[in-house]
Amino acid sequence: MPGLYRTLKYAAVLLWSAFVVAPLLWALTTSFKTINGVTGGATYIPWLDYKPSLEGWRELFNTSGTGVNIGQPFIDSAIVTLGASAISLVLGTLAAYGLSRFTYRAGFIRNRDIVFFFISQRIMPPIVLAIPFFLMLKFLGLLDSIPGLILVYIALLLPIAVWVMVDFFNNVPREIDEMAMLDGCTPIGAFIRVVLPNSLPGVVVAGLFCIIFGWNDFFFAFTLTFTRTQLLPVAIVALNSTVTPWWSLSASSLISVAPLVVVAFLVEKFLSRGTLAGAIR
């Protein structure tokens, strides 16, 4: 009986693993194909099923007219994601600390209402914001630009940072900051010198979440940019047409996924260490 149970357990885990990696393996093998490896029906194993080629990968860095050139969108995506994540993280951490330690009151509004206001922004469907964002950025002269996208992404990422950090700070013992303030620190001094160093895991987790959601957004990058600025997802999806070059499409999708696989390792590390338990609830 325990033997059967164990077999079933491993079978289930392996089956799910297969489902999870299948699309990525398919993209990997397709990225080495040429038109011949695609139009004859599904093929899987290089050399055996089809003749592998690096054409799909070479196209990505071909800056002449025929190429796809993924380099600049990659850099733009990185700047927008990291910029918006950094700003959201600073603003979000400060706000979350305030909300976890002090009492704010304005009329009938209490702390929990403010926390709810931050987090509830995630309910807002992107389509509701798209048109006004378009007009707002146009008015500010920031349409189709990196600063404009950063501004919009802050609205997406700040709620995530606040969500993660409020729960995290609620689990950091208050005695830490009270001791520091007894020693003569101002609240800001106590926060910077004592609380923040003790909360780094939470900050990292919040940062990773911001990076995941920033890097993977498509809709705003799609509706708010045209020619000057192009983010990676938009550049890649533009390849998806009637005569899709499956090989460069697959190669470029792997390039976009690669940086965040590192994030998966980091998230797992925090998860297994138990740091996430305090940070996300």
Add this chain to the structure above:
Amino acid sequence: MRGQKYIFLLPGLLVLLAIILFPLLFTIRVSLSAWGVSQPGLNWIGIENYVGVLRDQRFWQAMVRLGFLAVGTVIIEYVLGFSMALLVWRDIRFRRVFRVLFLVPMMTTPVIMAVIWRTIFHESLGPANDLLGRIGIAPVPWLTNETMAMVSVMIVEIWLWTPFMFLLLLSGLLSQPREPFLAAAIDGAGPVRTFFNVTFPLMAPISVSALVIRLIEASKIMETVYVLTSGGPGTATETASYYIYIRGLRDFEIGYASSLSITYLIIMIVALTIIAKVLVRTMIGKQA
């Protein structure tokens, strides 16, 4: 001293208010205008658009479809995510390898993976039908049959988002105290009884927040639909967001699309609040 507490809260709060409040108020105002291709700019037509929304069958069908899609995928994600979290929680080799692996889809860009899935579902050249053919199953019209197109969208959504459920639930499992499980083991409870009497009740609060968070995100489904089926065949996979996108940003009926947006937002807030309350009552309330 007392004023210092505002230095923490205000920068973030003001920035968010500035970025969100204008768009929201503006959308409400535009929804009361006939802004479109033939009438660019703001005018005032009162609630005329909203009357149109009430009669707009295509919108309500998209809302119902969205409700089905969101609730359906989230329930499947919860079952799968919870199962996988339990399996790699402890007593399994290479658990950290599996944990990393199970997180990966969540890190990928949904819209890009949807494009890859589209090649997988390709009727004659994709591997899905090829592999099914090898075990003698006739080709499936993944994206061109109304029912199958819906199933395909669900498969991709489940692939993308089960990891998020898995992450929240596994982090919950890892933070549980050991004592209740030891006590159950001493009482001789098997895995099934331990799950229903110990694990599930302990995990109820985390389950509720995981379900609500995922429902919030799922209620916005549109990118996978846009890439996989463009809402088709016909309107068989059109969700509310996608329909508003078509009316607003493709047909440029900004006024009407704005009133659709506001209606959609209000329904979402009401529905999610009710669902959250019901979940809290059924999953946590009993033990309290």
